[in-house]
Amino acid sequence: MQRTQWYKDAVFYQIWPRSFCDGNGDGIGDLWGVLSKLDYIASLGVTGIWFSPLYPSPQADFGYDIADYYDINPEYGTLDVFKQVLDGAHERGLRVIMDLVVNHSSDECAWFKESRSSRDNAYADWYIWRDGKTPGAPEDGGTPPNNWDSLFEGIAWEYEPARDQWYLHIFAKKQPDLNMDNPAVRAEVEKIMRFWLDLGVDGFREDVITYISKTEGLPDDNPLMPAARGMRFYDHGPHVHEYLQQFRRNVLSEYDCMTVGEAPMISAEKALEYCDEGPDQELDMMFTFEHMSADCVFTDWIPRPFDLRAYKQALGSWQTGLAEHAWNSLYIENHDHPRIISRYGSERYRVESGKSLACSYLFLRGTPFVYQGQEIGMTNTHLERVEDSADVSTFNQVARLRRLGLPEVACMKLVNRATRDHARTPMQWDAGPGAGFVGGNGAAEPWYPVNPNYVDINVAEADKDPHSLLAFYRKAIALRRKLPVVRDGSYREFKRASKSLFAYAREGESQRLLVVCSLSDQITYFSLPEGYDPSQASLCLCGYGDAPVEGNGFFLRPYECRVYLFEG
Ligand code: NOJ
Secondary structure, three states: OOOOOHHHHOOEEEEOHHHOOOOOOOOOOOHHHHHHOHHHHHHOOOOEEEEOOOOOOOOOOOOOOOOOOOOOOOOOOOHHHHHHHHHHHHHOOOEEEEEEOOOEOOOOOHHHHHHHHOOOOOOOOOEOEEOOOEOOOHHHOOEOOOOOEOOOOOEOEEEEOOOOEEEEOOOOOOOOEEOOOOHHHHHHHHHHHHHHHHHOOOEEEEOOHHHOOOOOOOOOOOOOOOOOOOHHHOOOOOOHHHHHHHHHHHOHHHOOOEEEEEOOOOOHHHHHHHHOOOOOOOOOEEEOOHHHHOOEEOEEEEEOOOOHHHHHHHHHHHHHHHOOOOOOEEOOOOOOOOOHHHHOOOOOOHHHHHHHHHHHHHOOOOEEEEEOOHHHOOOOOOOOOHHHOOOHHHHHHHHHHHHOOOOHHHHHHHHHHHOHHHHHOOOOOOOOHHHHOOOOOOOOOOOOOOOHHHHOOOHHHHHHOOOOHHHHHHHHHHHHHHOHHHHHOEEEEEOOOOOOEEEEEEEOOOEEEEEEEEOOOOOEEEEOOOOOOHHHEEEEEEOOOOOOOEOOEEEEOOOOEEEEEEEO
8 A cells, every 4th residue: 555645735634522512502612513514624724624523432531431442422423423424524635634542441441341241262472461569458468569559540540359460550540541552452453453544534642642562570769750650661661653553564564544643651762662664664754842941840730831942942843853754743732732822822812822722833944733612722721620520631640740749839839830621611612502513402511611711712703703703713724735845844943042033934945934933922023133134025824913023133023923934
């Protein structure tokens, strides 16, 4: 099969299904809702959809705990409705990629139910089972096999009396890690991939794919590690490349599909081990977190003031680090992070900063992803109490903070800064009841409260306004797709030391695109770099209604952005 690398011209829209659009009136987003919004998605100019998990799941982690890899969650629809969505998307020129979550399953998956029932059954070795260090149940003094932390829920082990053993869960207790060292598990992953590819999907976003191989012996980590103890023994583990090459060789190479691997801890240099476009290529691109840590240390839960230079440095290191060797993925929002305007931009300059942030990544080299609601500038919501959260990882973080003795007010401050709930409030379609998210007669309560600002911030409102962020996204995406230099040009950054401006160019032989974004509320002057003659430039985009030039440069108003094209 000739792989065409179609993804290099693609722009994806990410749907987190529970909160996108409710078609059947039960207050939960679903595929009927998606069907009704395919024209809207196509109207953005994007060329693909990434679905966060749609599979049957007890929803302990909203679908990232899969109970059946071969079906659709009945709350969201059926395989038939999914096929209608797939056909409808393809008719509109939209490719569809699925989330593939194979580091772990749900504890309600049939494989795990069988696996936990005894030490001797067909699935006994499908998960990571170990004897305790001290035998017996925890209430009888039994202790877990090692000192690893779960990233979501206490320690990384849970005791199972039927086997008198513990199972590993890097995430929540209801997300047992699959044993990828078992060839039968890898064969099943291949089967899952084929099932969806044969149905017509165009690829996968592979969840925490760098975690699938654990260091033999599962050694204890340094007990003084303050958090994520154990991670160095499973992130980029010993067989990860072997397994990913197997999937590529046996399945993915037979389809003209694409893969993007989620990699929580990865540098550009390390990414080349996975997606260098040589004969051993494993994945087409990676989702890095580096540029998402410009206002925090390692996780959103350890905040620091937004540092534009850190953001630029991270993005730049991937642009230059991957250069001609590999392809980038580009994103500034997804279902795991608070809204970007509330983080890196300004709610006061919501539309302006939304436009500037859009330009800060949409014209880089790589495949951009836009998260639902990002295009209308949705912002963070407000939680009064921890119980207002629906997020398993937030509960875990709060338990840790309480153990550390943090006062409740401070805990809530952190929750409001870091929780994943911010990205998961229902999509704001219009100013009507329930923000137009609820289908049917609209009477049901949305499964999670809509952000009260939906009255002003919603699709219907933005659609009427030619200067809205939505209109800007449409123009920016169209521009990106029109100009070959955005796909092929090299990357050059200016004013690297600036704490208020991000300025870069994409340079090709006959075209150069200059992108200047202010991420500050102060007025800042930008002088054009040498070789960039303002009289040769045409303005393609500006975050404000006009774009005066003064001398050899221009003043940027708060959060203003501009994109100029130089031809010839
Ligand atoms: C990454 C996913 O994006 C996140 O939502 C999920 O909680 C974890 N992986 C565990 O699957």
